[in-house]
Amino acid sequence: MAKLVCALNQSLDGYVDHDAPGFPPPGPALFQHFIEHAQSLSGSLYGRRMYEVMRVWDDDAGWGPPELEFAKAWRTQPKFVVSRTLKEVGPNASLIAGDVEAAVRALKAERDGEMEVAGPELAASLGELGLIDEYHIYLRPFVLGGGKPYFARARRALRLLGSERVGEDALRLRYAPG
Numbered sequence: 631m632a633k634l635v636c637a638l639n640q641s642l643d644g645y646v647d648h649d650a651p652g653f654p655p656p657g658p659a660l661f662q663h664f665i666e667h668a669q670s671l672s673g674s675l676y677g678r679r680m681y682e683v684m685r686v687w688d689d690d691a692g693w694g695p696p697e698l699e700f701a702k703a704w705r706t707q708p709k710f711v712v713s714r715t716l717k718e719v720g721p722n723a724s725l726i727a728g729d730v731e732a733a734v735r736a737l738k739a740e741r742d743g744e745m746e747v748a749g750p751e752l753a754a755s756l757g758e759l760g761l762i763d764e765y766h767i768y769l770r771p772f773v774l775g776g777g778k779p780y781f782a783r784a785r786r787a788l789r790l791l792g793s794e795r796v797g798e799d800a801l802r803l804r805y806a807p808g
Contacts, residue, residue, distance in 0.1 A: 632672060632741040634734075636753040637766035639800075640780045646750055647777025648683050654772060660797025661696055668703035672741050675734065675756075677749025678713035681723075684748070688720050710737060712752055731759050754782035757807070767803040768796065 638646045639656070647653060656664060676684065687704040691697075709723040712730055719725050726733045734756060737745070747753050747762060756762050765788060767780060788805035796802045 632738045632743060632745045633763045634675070634738060634745050634747050634756065634761055635764045635766055636747040636757070636762050637667070637768070638748060638750070638753075638780055639768045639770055641770060641772050641774045641777075643773045643775065644779050644781075645774040645777035646780050647774060650774050650777045652772060652774055654770070656770075656800070657798040658696070660768075660800050661700070663796050665696065665700045665703060667746075668700060668707060670744065671707055671746050672743030673708040673710060673737070674746045674748060675710045675712065675737070675752065677752035678711065678716055680749035680752070681709070681711045681713070681716075681719070685720060730755065731761070734759075734761050750778050750780060750782040754785070757785055758783070760807070762807065764791065765805045767805070769801045769803060771799050 639648070639653075640646050641653070655661075684704065687701045690701070693701065705722060707722070709719070710726055710733075711719045711723055712726045713719075714727055716725060716727075738761065747756060753762060753765075786808050788807060791804040791806050793801060793803050
């Protein structure tokens with residue numbers, strides 16, 4: 631059975647808005663961590679907006695070796711996109727437009743390993759259904775002053791599983807539901 635993990639970068643003031651001005655890219659060590667993480671995943675679940683942000687990895691943009699390595703890992707990974715507005719998705723991606731709970735429960739049952747959940751609205755919905763197994767917050771040292779919060783809605787208390795410094799300036803906090 632797959633384990634669903636919501637893993638997102640977060641500013642010190644709680645926002646995950648990757649398109650916001652002032653949201654810096656990860657440094658080399660943190661980016662290497664993200665490459666290795668992407669290579670280890672058995673798949674990813676995206677909300678529409680986060681999927682559109684991540685689609686940049688489908689294109690070759692004259693990147694250096696680390697970016698190409700991440701793009702390769704991202705492209706080969708199965709992606710499942712939850713959307714009621716998209717009519718089609720890119721390569722190696724499947725659209726979930728109907729019963730999200732049933733589709734995600736089936737994915738968890740039929741897959742092994744860790745699957746990432748990306749997108750605060752999707753994570754909130756799946757969390758309310760009891761489908762998120764862990765939350766990984768990559769706390770980064772900047773303040774955005776607004777944007778999309780990591781937790782889109784209030785939720786019950788979480789239990790701290792661990793913390794570790796990752797890369798130059800990030801702290802990964804691992805939590806499990808109640």
